Amino acid sequence: MRPHASSPRKKTIRAAAFVASAAMVVIGIQTGSANAQPDSSREAGATALLLTPAERTASIKAAQADTSAQADHLGLGAKEKLVARDVIKDADGTVHTRYERTYDGLPVLGGDLVVHEKPSGARTVTKATSAKIAVAGTDAAVSSSAASKAALKAATSADSGEKAKSPRKVVWAATGKPVLAWETVVTGTQKDGTPSELHVITDAATGKRLAENEAVHTGTGTSKYSGTVPLGTTKSGSTYSLTDGTRGSHKTYDLNQGSSGTGTLFTDADDVWGGGRQTAGVDAHYGAAETWDFYKEVLGRNGIKNNGVGSYSRVHYGNNYVNAFWQDSCFCMTYGDGSGNANALTSIDVAAHEMTHGVTAATAKLNYSGESGGLNEATSDIFASAVEFYSGNSSDVGDYLIGEKININGDGTPLRYQDKPSKDGASRDYWSSTLGNIDVHYSSGPANHFYYLLSEGSGAKTINGVSYNSPTYDGSTVTGIGRDKATKIWYKALTTYLTSTSKYAQARTATLSAATDLYGANSTEYKAVAAAWTAINVK
Missing domain, CATH: 3.10.450.490 (Nuclear Transport Factor 2; Chain: A,)
Structure with missing residues (x-):
């Protein structure tokens, strides 16, 4: 595989794949005309403008x-x-x-x-909260050093090199009555080799741990599946580098199995890339470009922070590291090489998943724990699927499977399924009162299911050669309204209605508000959103 920079981009494929789409989620209903046309003027009016x-x-x-x-x-x-x-x-x-x-x-x-x-x-x-923001005073009974020690003790997810940064005094209003608290960031390394930036919230009056929130957001994928692809590169003298001047100067670096720093910027003499260590860099750089283009062309978003500034990618992280992650503190994506350093985790859907964590951090800022953490992860999965469809890459066609190319299970099965999340053995298909108690990658299941149902509907069907069979909580039949509309509704909800503390009930309200803005309160699309939430037991 030798991807190179001169290959033409297939915009016609993209146009067919996503006609004015926007950010993910839309499903169908039992009654009403699924083919009803939206009010195009209303849709255009509620679409975000692309600001410089x-x-x-x-x-x-x-x-x-x-x-x-x-x-x-x-x-x-x-x-x-x-x-x-x-x-x-x-x-x-x-x-x-x-x-x-x-x-x-x-x-x-x-x-x-x-x-x-x-x-x-x-x-x-x-x-994010309807509670009145007020505390008795801002003098802490628990000292900063005591909060730091408590945070280190609580940081069970970091198993080596833990260090606590100086706590900052805050008002904690994310749950219950607002209280004076300390926020301590504990850095270290998680058990699988992923860096950790664990935010620990400690009650400033009692020393009780109130919450934990991991700031390094992980995901999975694969590499070497995109074939020959175009790349945005920059020439300096007689040498080219993986610096994409048309996409905010996004750069891609080789960490050379290191786990800190930026690494070495990929360079090449003839601008024909691929083979050896370059391959992972090519895939990561291409995935970042596809995701940037998707957000800009489909959703009218100019980069992760909507400010035209690119992030950067680091590949060849660590040894035998079977994961990838987004880190807001460096504004970057990082990819491991997989088991035996044999398969870098740099596929299109992985890049889109990780970059979307950045978009979420810049918009709703969904807390990475409990139900809000599940919505955070689902948002990344939703956009991962949307970007894969948008890309129109014949070597990695669009599907509603997450991590289908990595074969991390050893049997060819994907990491997650959006049509029936429980097929992975851990994710939930439907909402329940205990959903917030499980890992965020699995509490994402119902929202992923919602997006699939809203896009494609329930029951058995085959899309791009992949067979799906999506059930519903109440046995209802759901008719999808199409991926394009589902994506627009989810994106508008994410960027204008969701907040840091949103749970599934608030996500339902947010998407209904988004559907009202885009298509009208009595539209087929609005009714479809309501039906899709009911189908996963969110009422």
Whole structure:
């Protein structure tokens, strides 16, 4: 396999695969016309505009200048302030502004909110918590050093080299009544070799551990399956490098089996890439480009943070490392070489999965634990499938299987199935009250199932040569509305309605709001979203 930079891109395939799509999730209903046409003017009006980096920066700056008035309008307390984090503008003039909150100068974790303002001036708000943000005082009974020691003791997921950074004082509002707390970041290495950045929340009055949240988000995939592909490279003198100047200068590095630092930028004399250590770099670079193009061409998003700035990829991480991960602290994706360093985990769906963790961190910021963690993982799986379909790559065709090329199970089966998640032996098909107690890769199951049902419907069918048979919780028959619409609805929900603490019930509300914006409150699409949630026991 010798991918090279001069191959033509097959935009016609992409256009056919995703006609004005947007971000994942859509299913079907039992009644109503599944073929009903949407109100195209409404859909266009609710679609986010593609802002230049300068326009986005100006919008956030203007929102920040208006935070005092916005806080008054929302009825926030005298000690509360807003910090504008993101602004999304719809074609119809609606503006969605995402804010973080502070209380008496302290960050409020779980206090984020989104203000939705229509051209008429009508406003609504989506909050991560409805609780009043107030604490008795900001003097901690538990010392910073005591919180640090407690965090180190609690960091059971990191088994080597644990170090605790100096705790910061915060207001914890993500669960229950807001309390004064310490947030300590414990760094180290997880048991499988993945770096760990574990955020431990400790009650500043009692020393009780309130929550843990892992900041390094892991995923899986494979490599060497994309055939000959185009690459964005940059020439300097007589040498080319894997620096994609058309996609935010995304770079791809060789870690050479190391586990820290950036590594060495891939270079080549003739711009014809592939073979040996280059192959993993080619696959990672190509996957990053496909994901960037998908977000920009389909969803109108200019890079992970929507600011036109690229991240970077690191391949050949560690020895026998069978995983890949996104790390927000470095704004980068990292890929291992698999068992025996034989198969780098760098397929299209893996790249899309990891980059989407970055998009989630830049938008809803879904906490990586409990039900919100499951929604975080499902979002990455959903976009992984969407990008794979969008790419139109004949060597790795689109499907609703996650990690189907890696063969990590040794029997040719994928890691996860979106049509029936429980086929992997651990994921859940439906929501239940205990869902938040399991690993986030498995609590993602119901949301993955929702997306498949919304896209394709229930029952048996074959798509791109893959057989699926998706069940429903209540035995109902669900008719899909198509992957394109499902993707648009999920993306709009992610970027304008979901918050850091959202659970499955809030995801249902968010996607119904997104469907209303895009297609109308009485549309086939809206009814399909409601039916799909019911089909996975979210009512």
